[in-house]
Amino acid sequence: MTLALKPRPMSRDRSDPEAVLLDRLRAGDEMAFEELVRQHQEALVRFAYRLVGDLDEASDVAQETFIRAYERIADFRGGSTLYTWLYRIAYNRAISLLRRRRVRRFLRLDLDQELSEGVELQLVATGDAATQVAQNELLRHVEVAIETLPPRQRGIFVMRHYEGMSLAQIAKVVGRSEGAIRAGYFHAVRKLRVAARESGLFEGGEES
Amino acid sequence: MNTHLTDEELLAVIDGMEAGEAQQHLSTCASCRRRHGEFKATLQLASRLPEVEWTPLQGEILVHGVRRRLRARRAPRRPAWQPALGGALVTGVLAAVAALVLVPQGMTPELAPATTIVQDAIPVVSDRQVGGDEQLDDAEFADMIETYLIETASPDELLLEFGELSDDEYFALLEE
Numbered sequence: 201m202t203l204a205l206k207p208r209p210m211s212r213d214r215s216d217p218e219a220v221l222l223d224r225l226r227a228g229d230e231m232a233f234e235e236l237v238r239q240h241q242e243a244l245v246r247f248a249y250r251l252v253g254d255l256d257e258a259s260d261v262a263q264e265t266f267i268r269a270y271e272r273i274a275d276f277r278g279g280s281t282l283y284t285w286l287y288r289i290a291y292n293r294a295i296s297l298l299r300r301r302r303v304r305r306f307l308r309l310d311l312d313q314e315l316s317e318g319v320e321l322q323l324v325a326t327g328d329a330a331t332q333v334a335q336n337e338l339l340r341h342v343e344v345a346i347e348t349l350p351p352r353q354r355g356i357f358v359m360r361h362y363e364g365m366s367l368a369q370i371a372k373v374v375g376r377s378e379g380a381i382r383a384g385y386f387h388a389v390r391k392l393r394v395a396a397r398e399s400g401l402f403e404g405g406e407e408s
Numbered sequence: 409m410n411t412h413l414t415d416e417e418l419l420a421v422i423d424g425m426e427a428g429e430a431q432q433h434l435s436t437c438a439s440c441r442r443r444h445g446e447f448k449a450t451l452q453l454a455s456r457l458p459e460v461e462w463t464p465l466q467g468e469i470l471v472h473g474v475r476r477r478l479r480a481r482r483a484p485r486r487p488a489w490q491p492a493l494g495g496a497l498v499t500g501v502l503a504a505v506a507a508l509v510l511v512p513q514g515m516t517p518e519l520a521p522a523t524t525i526v527q528d529a530i531p532v533v534s535d536r537q538v539g540g541d542e543q544l545d546d547a548e549f550a551d552m553i554e555t556y557l558i559e560t561a562s563p564d565e566l567l568l569e570f571g572e573l574s575d576d577e578y579f580a581l582l583e584e
Contacts, residue, residue, distance in 0.1 A: 234471065234475075237470070237471050237474050238467070238471060241467055241470050241471070242462050242467065245460065245462055245466075245470070246459065246460055246462065249460040255460055258460065259466070259469075259470055259473070262470060263470060263473050263474050263477060264477075266474045267474060267477050267478060267481065270478060271481075338453060339453060339456060339457060342450065342453045342454050342457065343457055346454065346457070361451065361454060361455070382416075385419075386415060386416050386419055389419055389447060389450065389451065390415055392450050392451075392454060393446055393447055393450045396446070396449070396450045396453060397446065401446075401449060401450070401453070402446050402449070
């Protein structure tokens with residue numbers, strides 16, 4: 201008697217909390233969805249805030265991200281972690297918001313006004329008041345430079361610099377090659393350096 | 409290495425992705441060292457930008473917001489014409505009842521002014537309400553154009569409109 205060798209279906213690792221959560225999400229378990237929201241909300245809001253620069257809008261991006269995840273959980277194939285998948289949704293929503301904002305700026309020419317409404321800079325006191333003012337001024341320049349990066353570059357810079365994500369992770373989120381992400385990151389940092397130079401951060405030497 | 413390091417090489421050094429030859433060059437080239445220092449200082453400055461404060465209360469508000477939005481999306485959506493039709497029917501029924509009650513003795517209900525019912529059911533819109541006399545200020549005008557562009561133009565048209573590249577074009581350039 202010969203035994204037919206049939207491929208066994210891949211068994212899910214029951215000890216992996218994410219796999220268990222994913223099963224519950226796919227089964228429509230609302231408590232599981234709330235767990236997902238509670239687990240990832242802070243990270244997503246912080247990420248979105250770095251991208252859009254406004255807490256209300258960042259919170260909105262995060263909420264819409266979760267709603268979309270809930271609606272599209274059946275489409276999640278498990279090729280990445282849930283965390284990466286959520287980042288991808290949030291990234292796309294934030295980029296779309298930034299693009300809309302650019303359209304608005306183009307039409308209203310209100311760039312200066314929006315930038316003046318940025319967050320208050322909070323630096324640790326490192327000397328006299330004049331130094332403090334100068335430092336705040338420098339930070340402001342860098343902040344403005346980050347705000348004015350093109351949406352995709354800004355997204356890549358935020359993920360690399362603030363989220364500490366590897367180029368490979370960013371490539372997964374954005375759905376592009378590592379080489380493209382590396383180039384995008386370099387472009388962004390180069391622009392920030394030019395902005396820092398123009399703000400007088402570096403004295404002497406030639407622009408190169 | 410005699411030539412100066414490229415920006416990419418300098419950033420790779422800062423990122424810890426480049427070692428050896430580039431590091432050696434840095435130790436002997438003041439110009440590259442200066443540029444390396446500038447990149448490093450820029451990134452350090454960027455790191456000092458404040459983080460957003462996120463409290464447990466804000467977290468609860470967000471969870472509540474997600475629940476509310478989810479409920480709203482799950483609620484069966486009635487087509488836009490349904491409320492109007494409902495209103496018209498209610499108005500029609502009320503008018504019919506009123507006609508029956510108020511119709512003069514001896515007058516048959518058939519003779520009641522049926523047109524009243526029809527007129528009540530159709531909202532009358534004046535020229536003024538449709539915007540005949542409205543004057544848009546600049547901000548409202550910009551809003552209108554923006555809404556028009558965002559709602560009617562495809563993403564590609566929008567990118568073209570504002571001189572940007574599509575995602576595919578952009579990343580293809582970076583990959584070159």
